[in-house]
Amino acid sequence: MPATAEITETLIRDYINRAVTDVFKTMLGREPTFSTQEPRGPGVQLSAPEGHRPQVVGTVGFIGDINGLIYLHLDLAFARLCTCHLLGMTEAELDEAGDEVINDAIGELTNMTVGGFKNGLCDAGYPCKLTIPSILRGSNFSIEPISSAVRRIYYFDCAEHRVVADILMKSDE
Amino acid sequence: MRYKVLTVDDSKTVRIIVKKAFKAFDCEILEAGNGVEGLAVAAKENPDLILLDVTMPVMDGVEMLTKLKSDPALKGIPVIMLTAEGGRDNVLKIAKIGVRDYLVKPFKEEVLIEKCGRVIDLKPLNDGPSKTKSIFDPADILVVEDKPAIVQQIQDGLKHTPWKVRGVSTQGEAIDQCAKQPPDVVLVSLSLPEESAFTLFRLIRTNVKTKYTPVFALVVKTETSQQQQAQTLGFSAIITKPIDTSELESKIAKAMNLDTSQRYYAFETDCLIMRLPENCSPSVLAEAAHYLKPKFSEAVDAGFNKVVIDIHQLRMLHMGVIKLLFQAMQTCRDLAMNFGLVGNAQIISECKGFEDTRGWTFYDSIDDAKANVGRPVAAAPQLAGVS
Numbered sequence: 001m002p003a004t005a006e007i008t009e010t011l012i013r014d015y016i017n018r019a020v021t022d023v024f025k026t027m028l029g030r031e032p033t034f035s036t037q038e039p040r041g042p043g044v045q046l047s048a049p050e051g052h053r054p055q056v057v058g059t060v061g062f063i064g065d066i067n068g069l070i071y072l073h074l075d076l077a078f079a080r081l082c083t084c085h086l087l088g089m090t091e092a093e094l095d096e097a098g099d100e101v102i103n104d105a106i107g108e109l110t111n112m113t114v115g116g117f118k119n120g121l122c123d124a125g126y127p128c129k130l131t132i133p134s135i136l137r138g139s140n141f142s143i144e145p146i147s148s149a150v151r152r153i154y155y156f157d158c159a160e161h162r163v164v165a166d167i168l169m170k171s172d173e
Numbered sequence: 174m175r176y177k178v179l180t181v182d183d184s185k186t187v188r189i190i191v192k193k194a195f196k197a198f199d200c201e202i203l204e205a206g207n208g209v210e211g212l213a214v215a216a217k218e219n220p221d222l223i224l225l226d227v228t229m230p231v232m233d234g235v236e237m238l239t240k241l242k243s244d245p246a247l248k249g250i251p252v253i254m255l256t257a258e259g260g261r262d263n264v265l266k267i268a269k270i271g272v273r274d275y276l277v278k279p280f281k282e283e284v285l286i287e288k289c290g291r292v293i294d295l296k297p298l299n300d301g302p303s304k305t306k307s308i309f310d311p312a313d314i315l316v317v318e319d320k321p322a323i324v325q326q327i328q329d330g331l332k333h334t335p336w337k338v339r340g341v342s343t344q345g346e347a348i349d350q351c352a353k354q355p356p357d358v359v360l361v362s363l364s365l366p367e368e369s370a371f372t373l374f375r376l377i378r379t380n381v382k383t384k385y386t387p388v389f390a391l392v393v394k395t396e397t398s399q400q401q402q403a404q405t406l407g408f409s410a411i412i413t414k415p416i417d418t419s420e421l422e423s424k425i426a427k428a429m430n431l432d433t434s435q436r437y438y439a440f441e442t443d444c445l446i447m448r449l450p451e452n453c454s455p456s457v458l459a460e461a462a463h464y465l466k467p468k469f470s471e472a473v474d475a476g477f478n479k480v481v482i483d484i485h486q487l488r489m490l491h492m493g494v495i496k497l498l499f500q501a502m503q504t505c506r507d508l509a510m511n512f513g514l515v516g517n518a519q520i521i522s523e524c525k526g527f528e529d530t531r532g533w534t535f536y537d538s539i540d541d542a543k544a545n546v547g548r549p550v551a552a553a554p555q556l557a558g559v560s
Contacts, residue, residue, distance in 0.1 A: 026279035087189050101185070108186040111228070112278045115257025119277070122260025130228045130257060132183065 019116030035155035057136040058110025064128025068169035078161035107133035176200040179220040181211035183229040194282035208232025227258040290381030307432040315356035330418025344369040363392040387428035423456040434464040444479035445472040480512040481542040490523040511547035
């Protein structure tokens with residue numbers, strides 16, 4: 001039976017919820033809460049509704065018995081806050097260090113989050129490996145999967161900011 | 174010895190977090206961004222520990238670990254995996270290649286330090302030439318004792334010090350307290366149930382933060398086997414019950430390497446005051462003697478040429494005190510300093526009873542001594558003022 005079809009939405013939600021909570025709590029000392037907001041359909045605009053707020057999106061894939069990737073969306077202000085906390089930097093030091101540092105920090109947060117998610121899949125019998133993180137930045141963009149991908153979007157509220165985990169998994173046709 | 178820790182991770186963020194975690198410890202952090210760089214740095218620097226990620230470009234952590242373990246020159250370097258790769262099967266596969274420990278991201282810095290502390294002997298870093306702590310500086314003493322009366326006795330006995338004495342009654346509470354705020358000294362009662370004092374000692378010694386914290390054993394004087402066991406294990410000192418709090422205070426000060434000279438020596442206007450307390454136990458005398466020459470030399474160096482030896486608080490004159498006073502007087506003579514004694518009626522009278530001290534004369538008060546030491550002999554009492 002195809003792997004993607006076997007993995008229930010509940011399982012995916014549990015894994016991503018656990019992974020996001022674990023990473024934000026351990027690394028940032030903040031406890032994100034799973035938002036009850038219903039996932040919307042494919043092709044959804046993920047930037048904030050009130051104007052185009054700059055976003056930093058980390059992406060890490062997983063390949064093996066199950067393939068896919070996860071986009072972790074943070075608004076720039078929260079990405080900066082997370083970076084400062086992770087690296088013990090002040091806002092001024094971060095300004096001096098530049099965007100590269102934010103990219104690396106958010107890339108690592110995404111790597112840890114997707115790592116946690118992937119470890120759940122591995123333990124459930126779907127061995128896979130992580131890919132190297134990449135970063136997407138912008139104020140007005142949308143991510144659109146190909147039609148054969150299974151997509152799940154989950155929302156988390158964390159320190160008055162919204163974190164979005166957008167999961168795309170290749171369906172096994 | 175300064176330890177070298179190599180962090181191999183493609184994420185600069187992780188390398189910075191690792192550096193930050195080790196900031197408080199005396200070790201050098203080396204960095205590499207992938208397995209190839211990691212092997213090169215390992216060969217060149219021969220680190221004491223490697224923290225290794227799995228998913229990296231160019232060469233991943235598994236390949237680097239395999240190559241490291243097949244190189245006779247490098248295979249002995251302990252490796253701790255620090256990776257988001259935490260699936261059971263992968264962990265087992267990597268563990269078989271040979272790793273000392275495995276830490277899955279996300280991780281807390283304290284956990285990383287604790288795991289590394291099990292492999293290398295991490296020592297806290299002293300930030301530059303810091304001022305020696307003195308007995309007037311605050312310190313935190315943790316007493317682990319299930320008898321509240323003993324805790325109270327210690328608190329009362331040390332209440333004249335700036336030290337804060339916290340009391341807990343179980344091993345678990347002590348561990349919690351040590352984790353929250355590592356104390357400067359721990360006093361553990363060996364009479365805690367089920368030998369938990371010894372278990373606690375081992376736990377304190379395995380925690381990086383309390384590894385070097387002095388731990389004293391509180392034990393009944395007649396319990397010699399427990400005392401021996403504590404000594405064998407490496408307790409910093411043994412305090413016997415009933416507790417002599419002045420002895421305890423001296424031992425705590427010594428264990429914390431405090432400058433206790435201010436207890437006995439003070440510089441005032443134009444002279445050095447040497448002051449002995451009410452009870453001069455052997456440890457008190459040893460402490461006062463330890464600072465005697467350095468303090469007198471410091472006085473000469475600072476331009477002072479008078480010493481007032483104040484023993485008016487002393488309750489009883491005994492040979493230990495007499496020997497110390499002779500040593501002080503001789504040091505004054507050697508350094509061409511003038512000196513004078515200030516005593517109380519009982520001590521002055523006791524001095525008449527000893528052959529060696531019969532000739533000692535005393536000023537009426539410290540002010541009197543301060544004003545008259547070093548003046549022409551006619552105006553000064555016998556033996557006061559030598560040069």
